[in-house]
Amino acid sequence: MKRFRAFVIKEFYHISRDRRTLLILFGMPIAQIMLFGFAITTEIRNANIGILDLAHDEHSQILKDKILATDYFLLSKELHSESQLEASFRDGTTKLVIVFEPKFSQNLERNGTANIQIIADATDPNTANTLVNYVGAITFDYTKQLNKDQNLPLQIDLETRMRYNPELKSVYYFVPGLIAILLMLVSAMMTSISIAREKELGTMEVLLASPMRPYQIILAKVVPYLILSFLDAMIILLLGKYVFHVPIMGSLGLLIGVMLIFIALPLALGILISTVVETQQTALLISLMGLMLPTILLSGFIFPIENMPLPLRAISHIIPARWFIVAVKSIMLKGSGLLVIWKEVAIMCGFLLFFIVVSVRKFKIRLE
């Protein structure tokens, strides 16, 4: 035990003497969560739109004002004829044009139906879709408002309740994902490099010749990073809570427990990577290139998993961050207990166990 402690202390010295890495280790999550918490959003804000009003009458004016009164849209161009449509899209500044048909008010009042046409620049299909739906929703609201005072027969009212995130803030959605990505990459990178480094510099020989058992060597490598990553996670959690006001509805103990499991997971993965590579360079490339984009794209962090084609949905099951994000969202935003998220926790433990078993079996006590 005393020997083991000495080993852990050695690792701590390694880390704490490298001021730059330490600075990045703690500065990075803070900088990133601040930046992304504010900047990464799928909420539409101030999208530039053009309006072609062929009617210029009462209702077209009201609806126009209603659309522009929201934070979503900004009038970039008032068009005057259909021939201008094409040109307004080409320079890329206008994302969407709304066309009001001639005699808009007259059609609405006499025939009961008036038409608007919504044309979107679909080079970015995701944005185009969202914008179109926003305009559709505003128009729909307007229609509802128009008919409110009419006392129509057989009126069905729909009461809507937005659960868990009543203000529809996108930061609620992104904070758990950011925690996952930061922890996944930092932890995997740190451990994979630290063992590969001993190999590359030749000091592994010294460690292996010591009376320490292999699992002790590995454990001593992991403990300091476990503590560091945990501190990182806490920093992010505090920032999320106090800067972005993401609530923690569920039990803090459970949240911390889930985080610990998830931190151990990439650490174990890092060890696994380091047992199969010889140089730091390869270790890093595998842990960075192999993990970065798949974790960002397939974990459900930005893009909903249920939209993906079947093979990708299948692949997303082996992305540990996916399970972590679901569990953290449930605990933080829904206040769920272990009963609800036991499946996610069990899967994460399974991954952890798998990585540990494989890396212990792969760990070679002899250098070639």
Add this chain to the structure above:
Amino acid sequence: MRTIAFLMRKEFLQIIRNKAILPVIFLMPIIQLLILSFAADFEIRNLKLYWIDQDKSTSSDLLRQKLVGSGYFVLSGMGNNAMDGDAQLEDGTTDLVIVIPAHFERDLIRENSNSAQLIVNAIDGTKAGLGNYYVSQVVGEWNQEIREKFESRLGTSPSRPQIVQPTYSFWFNPALNYKTFMVPGILVLLITMIGAFIAAMNVVREKELGTIEQINVTPIKKYQFILGKLTPLWIIGLIEFTLGLIVAKLVFSIPILGSIFLLYLFAGVYMVMVLGMGMLISTMTDTQQQAMFIAWFFLVIFILMSGLFTPIENMPDWAQKITLVNPIRYFIEVVRMVMLKGATFSDISHQMIVISAYAVAINGLAVWRYKKVN
């Protein structure tokens, strides 16, 4: 010149002899391009709907059929009790819960109005907003339908609701094929990552292993050293880019409307910039670990703020200003403009100037920072 050629040969040999790193450089990015391009779909459909019907009348049945038939929703289950809905929302088996109260049909006819309840899991705000909109739309349409039927049956004069009817058209990409949009972007990310990581580790590795001393005592000049290091990586980067373009063309049938020469011209300058960035990091750090962390720090910021995943226009003003110094943003813009819209040199001259200036500044800095004497 011969000195540089020797250095280049050494670098090439080092890369080719490393059996572990070759697949990472060439295979991994291509596999990721193939797989990940399918992932980035924001279009929201098949929302899971849980149906709680406490009325069990013809009307509530019809409404359910109407909702399911609309194509926006998939029925995830049915229940009788409002508590069921809560449980379903909590464990994520459903996105929306609709509660039809008892006497739904009776109230509609007797009292002329009734109400149903919609509960939405709003953690993903955008999705929740859309779900709400889709449900109200379908309910509204159905409401109008039964109203007309009812009135014609009673023979009362039809009421006249006023409806603004929107029609939609999607220009330039009517099928809303998001792969056209994503593939060029992901390709840019991959070659940027490979270039920056390899370059960032290159010099610092020689430092860490001590082999840099052997080079420092030779008469090799600073610029020769940097050039000899960068050229092989530059060639690898462009080969990678070519492989990516082939995949984009053959697998995803992404059109290349503009000049392919223009694309390579920009990619060439861009690679010089990316490699210079890696090299600069390399000269400023002592260990590969440090170099990696710094490279990673900037790349994650550049990637997530490139406008590829979330539009730049949605960001607050200060964040939009930050994206002006983001090289990835420019390359993605150029690749899309040239490939999808057939842009010419004058269209991308602004991006070209920015990236060229970047490349000169960063490489100048890297050569200046590299010291032969510690």
